């Protein structure tokens with residue numbers, strides 16, 4: 001699996017064992033934590049994301065060291081983090097000094113390197129179908145961003161002009177593959193038309209309908225009766241959208257049932273929800289209140305479906 005050759009930051013090279021740069025509420029990091037849990041690797045001690053003291057760099061047998069990059073405090077938009085991840089997004093994984101980026105590549109790496117049931121099926125046809133579903137989920141990631149920022153985070157996620165200047169400056173050093181600069185510019189200035197948000201919501205709605213109909217054959221998980229990398233990608237979308245008030249159960253009942261099966265797994269409970277429960281409850285309450293006033297994501301989804 002492609003590791004990053006010669007990262008700009010000296011931090012990854014100093015780390016021993018497994019270290020995950022992540023944020024509890026970020027779906028892209030949650031799917032990697034889920035995969036770690038499925039591989040029997042539990043969250044270990046917490047370290048500051050940029051700490052390289054003698055004890056902070058140590059690994060923990062059978063566990064991964066948690067290095068939180070706060071998306072709220074904007075740790076990901078600092079020069080220190082931009083040197084670890086040029087796109088300034090989470091997650092990033094380090095294993096014995098080697099740096100891996102991109103949640104899909106990280107999960108593939110974990111699957112190849114650690115034991116447990118495979119997350120990527122070996123049988124060629126199923127493997128191809130699984131990776132196609134994962135690619136589709138990757139493409140929909142932008143839609144999740146638009147929908148959850150608009151109907152979930154609201155003003156909380158807007159950047160002030162100073163923060164936007166800093167982001168632009170740091171982005172020049174990276175590829176800005178996630179287009180954070182242009183997104184935050186439009187989002188913070190409120191220049192993204194409402195129709196764009198609704199289009200992204202409609203894309204998600206269509207994709208969920210499609211996956212919902214596939215589940216009607218009674219399979220336990222998205223691709224078969226075994227959990228796979230596709231479950232890791234799609235379940236985190238549902239988690240995030242439920243937090244924002246998407247009425248998943250009403251519109252996609254089979255998908256909701258499947259999500260409950262994933263949600264019940266120890267890897268989801270411990271590694272995904274773990275320290276995310278309070279935030280999850282706060283978002284859900286906010287969404288319920290907005291829905292009471294008739295202006296939440298629930299109403300938007302009902303309108304897309306109509």
Ligand SMILES: N[C@@H](CCC(=O)N[C@@H](CS)C(=O)NCC(=O)O)C(=O)O
Nearest residue numbers: 026027028089090091102103104178
């Ligand atoms: N393709 C990347 C996407 C990473 C990504 O977009 N991460 C989000 C969290 S889910 C992030 O860090 N966003 C920072 C922001 O929105 O400011 C991956 O799958 O690893």
